[in-house]
Amino acid sequence: MPAQRPGNTLAAGHSGVTGETVSALPTVEVPDRPAPARPEEPREVHVGEPLPKRRRYGGETYFKSLTTVGGSAVLAIIAAIALFLIIEAVPALSANKENFFTFTKWSPNALNDAHFGIASLAFGTILSAAIALLVAVPIALGIALYLSHYAHRRVATILGFAIDLLAAVPSVVFGLWGREFFAVPVQDLSIWLNKYLGWFPLFASDGRFGHSVLLGSLVLAIMILPIVTSLSREVFMQTPREHEEAAMALGATKWEVIRTAVLPYGRPGIVASVMLGLGRALGETIALAMTLGSSFVISWSVVEPGGNTIAANIANAFGEANDQGRSALIASGLVLFAITLIVNMTARAIVRRRKRFLAAATT
Amino acid sequence: MTTLTAATTTAVQLKAKRLPKYAPWAIAAGALLVGLGGVTFAADGGPVMGAIVAALLYFVALITIATFVEGGRAARNRAASALIGSAFVLAVLPLLSVAFTTISRGADRFDADFFYRSMNGITALNAGGGAYHAILGTLEQVGIAVLITVPLGLAGAIYVVEYGRGKLAKWIQFFVDVMTGIPSIVAGLFVLAFWVMVISPIFNDGRPAYSGFAAALALSVLMLPTIVRSAEEMLRLVPTSLREGSYALGVPKWRxxxxxxxxxxxxxxxxxxxxAVARAAGETAPVMLVAGGAFAINGNPFAGQQTSLSLFIYDQASTASQYAPARAWTAALTLVALVLLLTIVAKLVARRSKLTR
Incomplete structure (x- = not known):
């Protein structure tokens, strides 16, 4: 198809097509293709050919480039996030008197005397995310299996909607609920755990209980539950019927069907959903800023008041930060961005590998 | 569970022994009785502890009895069913608790004052005060974010579905997915580093300016991937025959x-x-970093600090005043009502659509 074409042939070619199509559709005769009378002229549009694609209409190229810009905006934004975070993080990092990765305290505001590091924050982030995943993933997989294989279809729709509602509740509301209401039962649980399992480092305490890593992690677990559930549920529902029926035909019980057919088929999806939940858990800010005790020590105890994460520290320390303090917080945000980017890219790469999971990966 | 036992009653002679249909319920009732009764009244635990003990008793008793009567495989099947069912209860409990707490504690200040007044001049000692300024801020910020993201996101989705061929489209698709996972605080920091600290000083005599517009930008970063992704999905569902019908009439692709x-x-x-709007309206962290927060009504998103409903909740929750928690809960009730309303309406709109997966 030639690229260039005079503008005035537009209307002529156009009407010619529609007219001829109606009259001569059953026996399509293909007339002289290269138009021998004027060999240097581009071809006209003929019956049975698709409309010319390029350069035909001015709006087409304009519209296409507009959408290209829209699509590229996503790439541009991600690149800009990395770029601007690095630019703004450099001043504080160069003023820092300690090792940014191994120092545990956070006092970046004094000019010429900045001391800050993310060791305790990174530790707290990983600890709370790990506990949250430990609690949430088995429950979420149970719900996903319940919705996909146990519940009645109608019931599953309604219950699935309830789980979606759980995902819609803003994190600040979870934070408020966790601090004002959930803290009491968790404190009881902490005391009980400490009383009977206090020899275990995670449950050690010097007698103080309260806004602890356990509280934050449990709130976090509730928040990532719907994310893990929705993706793994979709994956479980896509298990080929033949696999399940083959297992049943061999006399498998329902649990054996799930263990031998559903879970192996869905394994990449499970891994991806856990990674997505991890990404959310690492980046969650406000709920943790409201429920953790915000300390700067590396402690394994999950029942003592304390705990902190990179994101929660940004929210807590932002109020009294000066320019240099903000720059230091941006530096910690850069680390968080890098970690979540890696986690999310891994999850998405796993999902992409199986095209079938694509539809499930929206949330 | 029920289907299994129902199936076995018809073919009961051919197979091994099965527990009667009512057995799990009987075991559950017994466990509940022993657990709640024993722990709540005899030992020092509360009703919650009693329920936990009852659940454990139920599992142990069910597995033991089933192993004894039906054999190991069937027992494992029963145990798995019971665990999977109880996972669901565990997930619904917090949802109910959040809903109940928010409604019961938010009802105190759910009055006209709350929706018609701001926090201007309200100190820690004053009752009263409202969230008018916060609601206004949320609506403006989310509104601007929608104006930015809908054209951009739609264009991106159209590119990916209709025009994109080759590597660029693949990368865009991949990074849209990755971008949905960017933490909201990072989006806030990005706008802080990009707009507040670099661009806004140009318009503000060299000093960084916090504004509602900056918050809208941060919310846009969070909304964009969600909108691209959902629009992309919907465009793919449009039948090819519709497009081809249009092409056959000589209509160019863009039209x-x-x-x-x-x-x-x-x-x-x-x-x-x-x-996407429902999610953005609930975001606190980015608004806190770039809008600055405010106590008085500021209707101009481009000048002066603003707050939002979610930031209002956070502020009130961390204010040392006996009146602040009530305000925080009422704001939480308002926000949850807004977000859930949007979510439910969105689902209903989706149900009206003729395109279904």
């Missing part, structure tokens, strides 16, 4: 997209936008 594809996919796109 086909605007006049045929988008109108067909519109309900789904609207759903995606509303879900």
């Amino acid at each position: 086909t997209i605007l006049k045929v594809v988008i109108p067909t996919a519109l309900p789904g796109i609207v759903t995606g936008v509303m879900l």
